[in-house]
Amino acid sequence: MRKYLLSFFLILISFDSMNSLMPPLFRKFNVEIVNLLGFNKKLKVHCKSGSHDFPITYLNSGEKFQFQFTILLTTLYWCNLWQGPNYKHHVVFDAFLPDKDFIDGTCTGMHRNVCSWIAEEDGIYVINKQFQGEYFMYRWDAPSKNTSTGALASEYEFRNT
Template identity: 45%
Template sequence: MGKILTCLLFLIFISIQKIDSILIFRKFNIEISNHLAGNKILMINCRYGKSQATRVVFLSSNTEWKLKFTVYPKTLIWCNLWKGPDYVQHVKFNAFIGKESFIHNICGGRKPNICFWKAQEDGIYVRKNAAGTFKFMYKWDRV
């Protein structure tokens, strides 16, 4: 019995090492901010897992929406944003991928455990670091 338990623990350890184990079970946030001109509303809907979706959010100008979650193996959260008032301009993007490379290269690192996205007239930006510099990522498409 002891050998089986040891082998099982070893297999679990090896499988965890194949994913970004330092991220597993960490608390993380996605924040989306509406910086559209002219007090335009931003419509947000994000999805994660096979069937889980957030409620549709209508975000007023100069406000933020936050999604709090725990990172599990293969965590993927993607979001759809629509620019008001007619909601014909749209963007779909991966707001979070549970890999150290995504968190470091896109979100700017694990401190403060936030992937911060900003909607502006020309498209979607991500904050690259805690100092607050932003990088342009996606432009609006027509629906």
């Protein structure tokens, strides 16, 4: 009997360890992108995954684009953002990864079940409720004919909200 209890206990510990490494599968999650660009600039937004391609959306200053999905092991969303009015400044970034570190660290966990990205004049920030502020994540690309991925901020900048 003692051997069975020990085996049962070890199985429980292994499930708990696995849950701490795995994303919360099959739970609903949200991504939102907010336009806080200055000078009433519009923000052009195009988000997609391997299986879903959202239509291009134009956000006025203060507006947000939001979508909801169910977390699976293969869930990955990335977004392209362009600054108006001429849309030459561009950034592309991973808006959601099915990774527990990304969900808990970048998006501040499942308690809010939303990852909030903010477009501002100097780049893209993510809201981090754990530290009650915003983290600077990506710089806008300089205008060019061939814009690819956004430049990761060389040093994360923390700003209280």
